[in-house]
Amino acid sequence: MSAQPTTTTVAATPGAPGPGESPDDGLKAGLKNRHLSMIAIGGVIGAGLFVGSASGIAATGPGILLSYALVGAMVVFVMRMLGEMAAANPTSGSFSAYADRALGRWAGFSIGWLYWFFWVVVLAVEATAGAVILEGWMPAVPQWAWALIVMVVLTATNLASVSSYGEFEFWFAGIKVVAIAAFVIIGGLAVFGLLPGSDSGAPGLANLTEQGGFLPNGVGSILTGVLMVVFSFMGSEIVTLAAGESEDPRRAVTKATNSVIWRIGVFYLGSIFVVVALLPWDAKSIVKDGSYVAALNTIGIPHAGQIMNVIVLTAVLSCLNSGLYTASRMAFSLGRRGDAPASFARTNARGVPRTAILASVAFGFVAVFFNYIWKDTVFQFLLNSSGAVALFVWLVICLTQLRMRGIILRESPEKLVVRMWLFPYLTWATAGMISFVLVYMLTDDAGRDQVLLSTLVAVIVVAIGAVRDRRRKNAAVAVDA
Template identity: 80%
Template sequence: MIAIGGVIGAGLFVGSSSGIAAAGPGILVSYALVGVMVVLVMRMLGEMAAAHPTSGSFSAYADRALGRWAGFSIGWLYWFFWVVVMAVEATAGAVILEGWVPAVPRWGWALIVMVVLTATNLVSVGSYGEFEFWFAGIKVVAIAAFIVLGGLAVLGLLPGSHQKPVGLANLTAHGGFLPHGPGAILTGVLLVVFSFMGSEIVTLAAGESKHPQRAVTKATNSVIWRIAVFYLGSIFIVVTMLPWNDKAILERGSYVATLDVIGILHAGQIMNVIVLTAVLSCLNSGLYTASRMAFSLGRRGDAPKSFAHTSTHGVPRAAILSSVAFGFLAVFFNYKWPDTVFAFLLNASGAVALFVWLVISFTQLRMRRIILRENPDKLVVRMWLFPYLTWATILMIVFVLAYMLTDPSGREQLTFSGLVAALVVAVALVRDRLGSGRSDTAGRP
């Protein structure tokens, strides 16, 4: 369920509206392109994770294949990304909860949400898994119901409805399938690419499962249908049911507007419950992911040694508390300086997803040779058409990064993210040069 729910983030429910407005029905192509890229990256990651399951995942593999500087850099960047996401999700959840219970101020709800999920993660990894199981279950049921209801409405088969079949007219009737031209597909890619971040969490969680190799293999093999059904399926329903330029899509959100057209009562409140679930799921996973990455960095000597200590239940409490402390600080920045300090944090973490996918791709090129040399029997998941699809993925990611320079908001994200990444890499190289920290083989997968 972590694998299934991992691809359904709050960004799908909230962020799809701007993508549809920018690219029209052609947003389906944007989602498909990013989906293909994510499938390829997950296949590469699955190959490495099945051979060497570890809570450090790609950071530990980069350490082994590319050098200590690479594992240090991508590990801390990924940690930084999820700490900022925790603040974003806590604030988003607080906005919804304040609307239901205005007696509690927004900052109070953010605090409550953070404290509850921190306590859950501190108990045991089983508690995290249990919460994420139910969060993911609600998201999956909601998306599946949305697709079924929307499909019936498109065909005019919705029980109790006298609405004529919508058909596929909205895909081409309002300026064509690409009303803003083919270039809008790439603009759509920039808007939707970050809603896919989180797919790789399953490879971190697998390291703490009973049968990690089997869990990773199953999860990575199913990523294709997960993306096809949940992303492409639900977005197809939206752009089929509504004209892409319908103002309701931006005003009320793409999913709420679609539910209204279908005739679902209280669609706004229903979607608020689902979005809140997605937000809590993302926050829960963000805390888990940040803490496990900090734990792995601690084991490898790239973070304080206390991060690598675990409780009797196997929980890295110091790593969790340190991660959530920075999460609380980021929430404070969001309330105190939303347009300056927090805006910088958002931009500085904006392109980290693409950096992570790029490092995974380069790592897999080297790890394949290492696995074949040391224990070829562990290569139970193989990247398709290696190394050609790996290099194709690298070129796709580099192209998206280059295209970000042509978009004002994308350029700002890439600039700030690049500066932070350069700073972290510089620190890593200096540490390597000084020879501080652990030995070369400590904590490696």
């Protein structure tokens, strides 16, 4: 039984939420604090951490820890900036809505649509990755059918209510968190010989300095490692979009922002340290089996490969679930600000932006189809043209925060409950770091295509946004005249 849709109003600055309402008119505050806490913790643990770290270790050696630390610091700073703005004004549009106000309508339009594009392409990637694992377990069902099944199930979850999304994500993220925490604890005990029955003995810290030293491929390999690991951090900003539908948005954002340091420290640096300490960086098993499976095998954990497949599948489903949620809420916010079809800004009686969800998943289904039919042409173009978008988003967050600090202080200084450290110097330094990564990607064969094609798409979207903004201003002048 479908409810009659309720049309939301368009407002540049959402007001304070009332009981049972979110700051965005039409959405419901259906996310509990435990949901937000787990979304925040699990948001930094993507499938890329489990499956992408092996290539980084092979290219950089133990020094991959420095690559993860550099990117982790960048993410911490970006999240601090975003937390400052989101705590002052929680909204489902997050950085797109803030860019809209601080930099201009063209900026909010552009970064909002680029971010939506990024996530709907991710839907296809993750649906295919999950289908590969499921087909391995049950080969009687073809891979395309598995991709269809997981997309349909998670679409139904998101359409049910925001609390359904939150509940699924609570358990998906919970499994990831428990798995990584157990890996760090058990692996750490094995590294120092404190784990009974470990087959690896007690390597201690020897593997960090042997086999050519801490940086066997030179200092430059740290930057190569940065390019390989930066995309595994994407998604940490999701909690600021979800906070708009929580019981206490300001508290949720503040808590998530303050905890991002230990989350990255434990889940990324802690788990990668265990891998490079347990195994020589050039061990063939790291590339052959995957870094985490190789480490589990070294410890002597039986069925390590299947255990990791379950964890990776959970991470994939979590990413799919959050990706659909994030894309739909960004589409909702764009519709609410008049930058997308008005139907995107309508919610049903359960506070679900049904049209925004269906539009997002429709593009995701099309991208999945492209992945099976034109994997090396059309889908590869989609993949490359969205590859650097997340870095563009982080850069826009930096530039937006530089302007938003003054706006917040001028209008509601009491709302500045989270402050960026060493403002504005650290904000500019972070923007410089992100810009350097983008430029350095041009020296990498795979990264070059991503930057160039993503920039091409960004230029087209920005041009459309600028034209729309100019027409809107001209229309306003004509009315005033």
